[in-house]
Amino acid sequence: MSEPCTPPILRQNARPIPMSTERKTLDQRAQMSDIERLRHSCAHIMATAILRLWPDAQFAYGPPIENGFYYDFQMQHRITPDDFEKIEAEMKKISKENQKFEWKGISREEAKAMAESGRLGGLSERPGNPSIFKLDLIDKIPEGEQISCFQNGDFIDLCAGPHVGYSGKCKHVKLTSVSASFYMGDETKASLQRVYGTAFESKEELEAHFVRLEEAKKRDHRKLGKELKLFHIDEDVGQGLILWTPNGAILRQELQNFISEELRKQGYSQVFTPHIGKLALYKTSGHFPYYKDSQFAAIVENDDLAKVIHEGCGCGEVMARLGGISAKLRQQLNDRAGKEVVSEENVLPDDQLLDGFMLKPMNCPHHIKIFDSQPRSYRELPVRLAEFGTVYRWEQSGELNGLTRVRGFTQDDAHLFCTEDQVAAEVLGCLSLVKIVLNTLGMTDYRVRVGLRDPDSSKFTGNPEQWDKAEDACRAAAATLGVPFTEEPGEAAFYGPKIDFVIKDVIGREWQLGTVQVDYVLPVRFDLSYIGSDNKSHRPVMIHRAPFGSMERFCGVLIEHFAGHFPTWLAPEQVRILTISEKVDTFADEIFAQLKAAGLRVTLNQDADKIGAKIRNAQLDKVPYMLVLGEKEAAAGGVSVRHAKRGDLGVRSIAEFLADVTAEVRERKM
RNA sequence: GCUGUUGUAGCUCAGUGGUAGAGCACGUCCUUGGUAAGGACGAGGUCGAGGGUUCAAAUCCCUCCAACAGCUCCA
Numbered sequence: 001m002s003e004p005c006t007p008p009i010l011r012q013n014a015r016p017i018p019m020s021t022e023r024k025t026l027d028q029r030a031q032m033s034d035i036e037r038l039r040h041s042c043a044h045i046m047a048t049a050i051l052r053l054w055p056d057a058q059f060a061y062g063p064p065i066e067n068g069f070y071y072d073f074q075m076q077h078r079i080t081p082d083d084f085e086k087i088e089a090e091m092k093k094i095s096k097e098n099q100k101f102e103w104k105g106i107s108r109e110e111a112k113a114m115a116e117s118g119r120l121g122g123l124s125e126r127p128g129n130p131s132i133f134k135l136d137l138i139d140k141i142p143e144g145e146q147i148s149c150f151q152n153g154d155f156i157d158l159c160a161g162p163h164v165g166y167s168g169k170c171k172h173v174k175l176t177s178v179s180a181s182f183y184m185g186d187e188t189k190a191s192l193q194r195v196y197g198t199a200f201e202s203k204e205e206l207e208a209h210f211v212r213l214e215e216a217k218k219r220d221h222r223k224l225g226k227e228l229k230l231f232h233i234d235e236d237v238g239q240g241l242i243l244w245t246p247n248g249a250i251l252r253q254e255l256q257n258f259i260s261e262e263l264r265k266q267g268y269s270q271v272f273t274p275h276i277g278k279l280a281l282y283k284t285s286g287h288f289p290y291y292k293d294s295q296f297a298a299i300v301e302n303d304d305l306a307k308v309i310h311e312g313c314g315c316g317e318v319m320a321r322l323g324g325i326s327a328k329l330r331q332q333l334n335d336r337a338g339k340e341v342v343s344e345e346n347v348l349p350d351d352q353l354l355d356g357f358m359l360k361p362m363n364c365p366h367h368i369k370i371f372d373s374q375p376r377s378y379r380e381l382p383v384r385l386a387e388f389g390t391v392y393r394w395e396q397s398g399e400l401n402g403l404t405r406v407r408g409f410t411q412d413d414a415h416l417f418c419t420e421d422q423v424a425a426e427v428l429g430c431l432s433l434v435k436i437v438l439n440t441l442g443m444t445d446y447r448v449r450v451g452l453r454d455p456d457s458s459k460f461t462g463n464p465e466q467w468d469k470a471e472d473a474c475r476a477a478a479a480t481l482g483v484p485f486t487e488e489p490g491e492a493a494f495y496g497p498k499i500d501f502v503i504k505d506v507i508g509r510e511w512q513l514g515t516v517q518v519d520y521v522l523p524v525r526f527d528l529s530y531i532g533s534d535n536k537s538h539r540p541v542m543i544h545r546a547p548f549g550s551m552e553r554f555c556g557v558l559i560e561h562f563a564g565h566f567p568t569w570l571a572p573e574q575v576r577i578l579t580i581s582e583k584v585d586t587f588a589d590e591i592f593a594q595l596k597a598a599g600l601r602v603t604l605n606q607d608a609d610k611i612g613a614k615i616r617n618a619q620l621d622k623v624p625y626m627l628v629l630g631e632k633e634a635a636a637g638g639v640s641v642r643h644a645k646r647g648d649l650g651v652r653s654i655a656e657f658l659a660d661v662t663a664e665v666r667e668r669k670m
Numbered sequence: 671g672c673u674g675u676u677g678u679a680g681c682u683c684a685g686u687g688g689u690a691g692a693g694c695a696c697g698u699c700c701u702u703g704g705u706a707a708g709g710a711c712g713a714g715g716u717c718g719a720g721g722g723u724u725c726a727a728a729u730c731c732c733u734c735c736a737a738c739a740g741c742u743c744c745a
Contacts, residue, residue, distance in 0.1 A: 061745050070740095080674075121745090137745050149745085158745045179740030180673025191673070194740075222738095226681075235718085235736055396671055398741080581702040608701070609708085616706035630704060640705080648705060 032064065032162055035201065039064035041101060041152075041163045042091075042170045042199040043071045048155040049090035050075075050195075051123045053083075059121040059157065060133040060183055060192055067209070068198030072181050074133075079193055084175040087195070091173055098168035099153040103161060111138050111147045111158065123154040133183065134158045172206040173199040221559035222402040228564055228572070228622060230555075231403065240400040240407030242552055247572035250601070251558070252551050254570050256388055258440070258668065259412055259548070262433055268386040268414060273366035275390055276357040283325050284333065284525055285365045286341075288358065294394050298322050298356035308354060322356055324348030336524050363389035364544060367415040368526050371540075376530040381540065382418035382426055388551065389413045403556030404511075410551045412514070416543040417528070420466070423518060424473035426543055427499070430516045431477050434501055434547040442670045443561060446503035447484045450474050451491030470518045470541075471497045495521035501547060503557065511557045514549040518542075565645060568624045569665045575602040576623045578614040580630035582606075587634040591627065591654060598658050600665070619644055625661060 032040065043062030046069075050057050054077050062071030079087075111120065115134040118126025137158055141147055150159040152167055164170065175197040183190045200206040217223070225231045230248030237243060244252060260270070279298055282288035288295070300322070308318055323346075330342045360366065367385045376383065390410045399405050416426050431448070438446060452471050474497045478485040492498055496518035502510050519542040522528075529537045548554040558566075568574050575595055579588045585606055595602040605614050611628060618626045628640040632651075639657055641649040652660075663669075 059745095063744065065743060078674085134745075141745080147745095160745060177739060178674060181741050182672080184744085191741095193673080196740080233737095239736075397736090398671065401738090578705090579702095580704055583702075608703095610701095610703045611705060612703085613707050614705090619706055626705085628705065632704080642705060 036064040037162050038164055038169060038201060039069040039199050040161075041167065042173050042197060043069040044101075044150065044152055044155065044157055044159070044163070045091050045094050045167055045170050045173075046087065046175070046195065046197060047071050047073070047121070047157065048094055048123070048153060049087050051155065052090055053086060055123070055126070056129060058129075058131060058133060061137070065196075068176065068196060070194050070196045072183070072192040072194045074190060074192050079178045079195060088173065088175055091170075094153065095167050095170050095173075097153065098166045100166055101161075101163035102151045103148060103163075104151065105146055105148050108138065108141075108147055111149070114149075114156070115158070120149065120156060120158050122156070169201075170199060172201065172203050173197055174206065174210075219560045219563040220402075221404070221556040224559050224564040225402070227620075230559065230572075233402075238407070239397060240395060240405070242403060242406055242408070248555070250572040251566065251570055252555055255551065255555065255558075256412075259433075259437060260386075262436055263384075263386050263414070266384070266429055266433060268384040271367065271370055271385050271387050273360075273363060273370070273387060273389065275360060275392075277360055277365060279322065279356050279358055280326075280329065281365045281369075282358055282361075283329060285368075285522060286525060287361055287365075288323075291361060292323075295361045296359045296392050296394050298358055300354065300356040304354060304356070318354065321348065321352055321354035324353050326350055326353055332527075333525060336527050341525075359392040360389075361393050362391055363387060363411065363413045364415055364522060364542075365526075367413075368522060368528065368542075371415075371417050372526060372528055376417070376540070378419060378530055378532045378538070381530060382416050382422050384414060384416045384426075386412075386414035403552040403559075406550075406552050409553065411546040412548045412551065412554070413544075413546045416545070417523075417530075417540040418543065419530075419532075419538070420469065420541050423470055423541055423543065424476060427473050427516055427518070428477040428480065430543070430545045430547060431481050431499070435481060435483075437548070438503065440668050440670075441558065441561070442567075443503050446501060447486070448478050448481065449491065449500040449502060450478050450485055450487045451493070451498045451500065452487055452489045453492045453497065454490035466520060467497070470520075474499050474516075474518065493517055493519075495519050511553075512549070513554060513557070514546040516543060516545040516547065519544055564622045566622070566624075567668070567670050568661065569668045571622070571624050572601065573603055573621065573623045574600050574665070575625040575627060575661065576618045576621075577602065577604045577627045577629060578611060578618065579604075579606050580611050580628065583631055584629050584634045588629050591629065591639060594654060595658065598662055600661065615642065627657075 040063065043064070047057075047059050047062060050071075050073065054075050057073045057075040060072040060074070062069065077083075106114075112135065114120040115131040115138060118129040118131055120134045121131045122129075138147065147158070148160055149156055150161055150163055151157075152163075175195060177196045179194050179196070181192050181194040183192055198206070198209060200209060225248070228247060229245050230251060232243045232245055233239075233241065234243060263270075276299065279288060300318075308321065313321070325342060325346045325348070327347050327350075330344070330347050333342050334340050366389075367387070370385055371383055388410050390408060392408045395405060395407055400407070416430075418426050438444070450471075452474075453467055471492075475487065478499060498515050498517040500515045501513045503513060504510050523539050523542050528540050528542075530540050532538045558570075562570075566572075577588050577592055577595075579585060588604060588606065592602060592604045605618070607614065609617075611630075615626060615628075622644055624644050626642040626644070628642060630640075633639055636651065638651045638653050640651050641657060643649055
């Protein structure tokens with residue numbers, strides 16, 4: 001199969017943005033903000049300090065980044081965090097020396113000579129130790145462009161700047177981490193050491209930065225997940241495989257109920273499909289073998305496996321047989337596409353093909369088969385098939401992260417099959433669902449990205465008229481949403497435009513959730529059709545949508561968004577009754593029974609602890625409502641209400657409390 | 671996957687060559703206390719796994735496993 005027919009639709013999150021290969025012009029680079037300028041200078045000062053300590057260091061590049069700066073370099077000594085103190089002390093000295101940053105324009109020949117001698121990116125000439133990376137970087141500078149360098153103290157670096165005037169400005173600096181990187185981000189090139197640091201103009205800002213980091217750490221969903229017993233990841237089960245514990249299951253279930261309710265309102269039909277499907281299904285869809293590397297290996301049935309082993313097949317042979325495609329399927333796919341999408345080299349004779357199953361990496365093929373299980377009339381379109389569908393993908397181990405990057409996850413998935421004229425309305429429907437859900441959760445800070453085709457690129461298939469229509473639909477839908485959106489040409493999937501949701505959490509971090517994608521390709525590959533009003537067969541358009549990406553990821557973001565303080569309707573434990581003494585046990589039992597009968601998730605703490613300890617525990621467990629019951633309440637027949645965030649709310653009647661809380665839950669108040 | 675760091679009780683961590691510790695949580699008992707920690711006693715660990723060095727390894731070395739950070743923001 002030569003052409004990837006369907007990209008990994010609705011991947012959990014975006015791949016890292018590939019490094020742009022375009023060079024910035026000198027003018028563009030000069031447009032650094034003040035803080036970037038400061039941090040860039042800090043990178044030079046760090047390089048100076050490292051050279052004083054380890055003169056053999058070869059520097060590559062050291063830019064300012066979002067929260068600080070780094071410099072990549074190569075040397076004998078391996079930096080560890082233990083070295084930071086030493087380097088920082090040296091940097092402090094350099095700052096005190098108040099070295100002037102001086103710009104110098106030099107010729108290509110001068111630059112090369114300085115690099116050859118080891119002077120560029122060094123404190124002095126270093127015979128026998130030429131500045132290899134700088135030499136390479138000089139070669140990358142286009143002919144005719146001004147080559148410039150900056151000098152502070154003895155350190156001269158190839159650098160377009162800009163810089164602060166004097167090193168004295170760089171006082172409030174802290175090194176944060178060390179890691180490895182590849183030269184030019186290319187893993188075939190040299191492996192470098194990278195030291196990260198951050199810098200601010202004042203001590204207060206530097207400290208505030210670390211306070212923010214602490215805040216982020218406190219609300220880390222992995223930490224809260226453990227503390228609040230929401231989920232567990234077990235080595236024996238496997239990396240990236242989530243075990244939802246009872247508390248987390250409640251959170252997820254409530255969220256699913258909410259989304260399902262909205263889907264029903266919008267005319268979706270719920271379906272269920274199995275977790276595996278035959279290989280041929282994914283050969284038809286195009287997911288196999290193109291995404292083989294990011295999928296779990298095929299599952300081969302015992303008898304088939306015994307047979308090929310009996311025939312003496314080695315591993316490579318088995319893989320080849322699994323990956324082959326029948327001549328008939330190839331013919332079908334090529335005919336449907338009207339061009340060669342599967343080349344002949346992938347074909348194996350039928351008696352050599354080895355069939356197997358795959359853990360599904362996406363739900364679309366299954367939903368397509370449901371759509372195609374009966375003749376469809378234009379009268380029943382759009383068909384909207386929704387499923388909280390669990391899929392499995394082989395993410396690299398280093399990519400795994402808590403709930404936000406996992407190997408098995410459940411998408412809030414749906415596939416819409418509609419006529420071309422319906423695309424606009426359906427895309428709009430998808431967006432409004434997202435809006436409702438995010439607003440209900442108080443996540444009002446989000447933006448959408450509309451991925452359009454690049455008209456100059458040939459990678460986008462299909463006819464231009466369809467594209468224009470679909471793009472207009474996406475653009476118009478995004479515009480009516482009333483949230484900021486950006487149009488990004490070239491960012492479309494090759495088979496159709498898409499809309500991505502990026503939400504910003506309370507502390508300003510952005511999270512990419514799901515996408516809505518218009519697809520003209522899969523209906524062709526699966527030869528889908530419906531009968532139009534003209535009594536002729538037509539090709540439906542498919543829309544893939546998983547607006548929240550996956551339940552795992554979304555719950556992870558929610559945990560951090562709320563810092564574990566969920567609104568009552570989502571809270572695993574909504575009310576905890578705290579007794580002051582044994583004297584009110586009977587009264588507490590009665591209240592407990594009443595709340596339970598009202599459908600609240602309530603627990604009763606009759607431990608021998610003092611009330612202060614019980615309150616503390618309930619606060620730590622982030623239970624929204626605490627009912628303090630003592631003799632006073634028993635006598636009055638009321639309850640003392642304490643809210644985890646609002647504190648003591650005083651004595652209320654049980655009826656009043658019940659009415660308020662059940663309404664709060666029913667209306668999903670924040 | 672690559673680079674680095676880390677892995678000791680359910681949790682947070684101390685312990686750097688001489689056969690394992692604290693706090694919290696847990697269990698039992700005492701205490702019946704009014705809005706963020708009452709007290710006593712007790713139980714709990716083949717120190718991530720495997721191998722090696724050593725008279726002796728949680729500690730040093732190697733391999734593996736896992737977690738965390740980075741590997742993208744371009745002299």
